[in-house]
Amino acid sequence: xxxxxxxxxxxxxxxxxxxxxxxxxxxxxxxxxxxxxxxxxxxxxxxxxxxxxxxxxxxxxxxxxxxxxxxxxxxxxxxxxxxxxxxxxxxxxxxxxxxxxxxxxxxxxxxxxxxxxxxxxxxxxxxxxxxxxxxxxxxxxxxxxxxxxxxxxxxxxxxxxxxxxxxxxxxxxxxxxxxxxxxxxxxxxxxxxxxxxxxxxxxxxxxxxxxxxxxxxxxxxxxxxxxxxxxxxxxxxxxxxxxxxxxxxxxxxxxxxxxxxxxxxxxxxxxxxxxxxxxxxxxxxxxxxxxxxxxxxxxxxxxxxxxx
Amino acid sequence: xxxxxxxxxxxxxxxxxxxxxxxxxxxxxxxxxxxxxxxxxxxxxxxxxxxxxxxxxxxxxxxxxxxxxxxxxxxxxxxxxxxxxxxxxxxxxxxxxxxxxxxxxxxxxxxxxxxxxxxxxxxxxxxxxxxxxxxxxxxxxxxxxxxxxxxxxxxxxxxxxxxxxxxxxxxxxxxxxxxxxxxxxxxxxxxxxxxxxxxxxxxxxxxxxxxxxxxxxxxxxxxxxxxxxxxxxxxxxxxxxxxxxxxxxxxxxxxxxxxxxxxxx
Numbered sequence: 001x002x003x004x005x006x007x008x009x010x011x012x013x014x015x016x017x018x019x020x021x022x023x024x025x026x027x028x029x030x031x032x033x034x035x036x037x038x039x040x041x042x043x044x045x046x047x048x049x050x051x052x053x054x055x056x057x058x059x060x061x062x063x064x065x066x067x068x069x070x071x072x073x074x075x076x077x078x079x080x081x082x083x084x085x086x087x088x089x090x091x092x093x094x095x096x097x098x099x100x101x102x103x104x105x106x107x108x109x110x111x112x113x114x115x116x117x118x119x120x121x122x123x124x125x126x127x128x129x130x131x132x133x134x135x136x137x138x139x140x141x142x143x144x145x146x147x148x149x150x151x152x153x154x155x156x157x158x159x160x161x162x163x164x165x166x167x168x169x170x171x172x173x174x175x176x177x178x179x180x181x182x183x184x185x186x187x188x189x190x191x192x193x194x195x196x197x198x199x200x201x202x203x204x205x206x207x208x209x210x211x212x213x214x215x216x217x218x219x220x221x222x223x224x225x226x227x228x229x230x231x232x233x234x235x236x237x238x239x240x241x242x243x244x245x246x247x248x249x250x251x252x253x254x255x256x257x258x259x260x261x262x263x264x265x266x267x268x269x270x271x272x273x274x275x276x277x278x279x280x281x282x283x284x285x286x287x288x289x290x291x292x293x294x295x296x297x298x299x300x301x302x303x304x305x306x307x308x
Numbered sequence: 309x310x311x312x313x314x315x316x317x318x319x320x321x322x323x324x325x326x327x328x329x330x331x332x333x334x335x336x337x338x339x340x341x342x343x344x345x346x347x348x349x350x351x352x353x354x355x356x357x358x359x360x361x362x363x364x365x366x367x368x369x370x371x372x373x374x375x376x377x378x379x380x381x382x383x384x385x386x387x388x389x390x391x392x393x394x395x396x397x398x399x400x401x402x403x404x405x406x407x408x409x410x411x412x413x414x415x416x417x418x419x420x421x422x423x424x425x426x427x428x429x430x431x432x433x434x435x436x437x438x439x440x441x442x443x444x445x446x447x448x449x450x451x452x453x454x455x456x457x458x459x460x461x462x463x464x465x466x467x468x469x470x471x472x473x474x475x476x477x478x479x480x481x482x483x484x485x486x487x488x489x490x491x492x493x494x495x496x497x498x499x500x501x502x503x504x505x506x507x508x509x510x511x512x513x514x515x516x517x518x519x520x521x522x523x524x525x526x527x528x529x530x531x532x533x534x535x536x537x538x539x540x541x542x543x544x545x546x547x548x549x550x551x552x553x554x555x556x557x558x559x560x561x562x563x564x565x566x567x568x569x570x571x572x573x
Contacts, residue, residue, distance in 0.1 A: 155487025
């Protein structure tokens, strides 16, 4: 299915250049460790976007890469590092030594990220919680305020809404208008999608609208909220996509070892991002390990019937 | 570094100790690595009706078909009873539907507060750690909390540099004062010992030291003057049955330390 002249189905390069301007607030990595849109992050690095604010619960190494590449001014995330291998070396260099540039960190928690995006999605200025009372995490007054329940007087924490400029979200399949199916753990994906001004979808497959409409309960959000659809098979490697490919654990371990030094990080970036024009070339560079990750145990769901 | 002394690793002992914190029928906020294995062991042996909840939105009541490196690995989705939004599972936690949660961290103090954010001054940190993830939420809202971390004087400290995950704050009455609805730490499991919390003083008290450790080793490697419980004893060793189940899930010792690896301590 080719791109239409005025359609939403665009190449990744165009989606990033149109919807991720300098200084944008970008939410990514919303399913947690799965369906992380690494291809989009790498394109942001290649287009040398600067001064971004990154929002996410945990990002695995995607945020570490963007920070190390100097694209980021501010991080609003519950956790930044390498989930299976350890600390994020680039994140540490930036936050401890300002290399390659200082990054402001707004501490938060997974639940608080979910609430901030949910408030953004609901169009309210904040949502209250009983989490984090007594924690040092909510110390940024622009993101959190302590208050109380107006009825009972009990302490509450107010989590301020976040409405990102753009949500970059990976899905298993989408139609050309952005009506998309997502399955597996959803994390904060629905909230992020509904809270953001623009939504860019990275789809493993682009399918006919009839496929999506056959199962409307599996739809992430209606297409009218989506600004761009990118057909990007393998766009989440090394993170997994249920039904499509498994997690490449070794790749995270290799990244961890390779990026221990600043020079190592730059070399890694050259090999896997800067010298790679697009995702297709990246997958070719992966070679046979990419094929291995796509050998799966089938596990189809029982079909549902919307008989009427 | 703690040396293994038997035909099981210290990591395996920690997993088994953690699994014994799970009671049958409980709803468990599982976490990753060692607690994930602990849940598998408990589920198969003494807590078959327990249910595992993951912050990415997965709820499952059968062990995964394969070892997990992260909670969002595809084998954790297959056979789950529910795949949903984080807000729904965090809602279970906030309402009080979760019995026990597991977290790790870089530091824990005598009142069970956990730091996973900054080593040193948060404004000019010596080390920037990854952050809370869901740990602060679990510590705030679960009915019981189990903390798992390596032992050392710089890790078990009088007072944490940064209170990421609230324990008992500065002592009795603190959780209620700040408005936390329930909960608090019930155990700290390290690679040297097991601590439990005194309900009166809210202080971590030494209950078990692992085989191969002496009581003195533990006291010398803890950053506050430790109280020793009446009847404190060596940690019960893992049974053959417990080790068997554990090794089914992690035969290579990915999370528990490989028993055949040459770089073992």
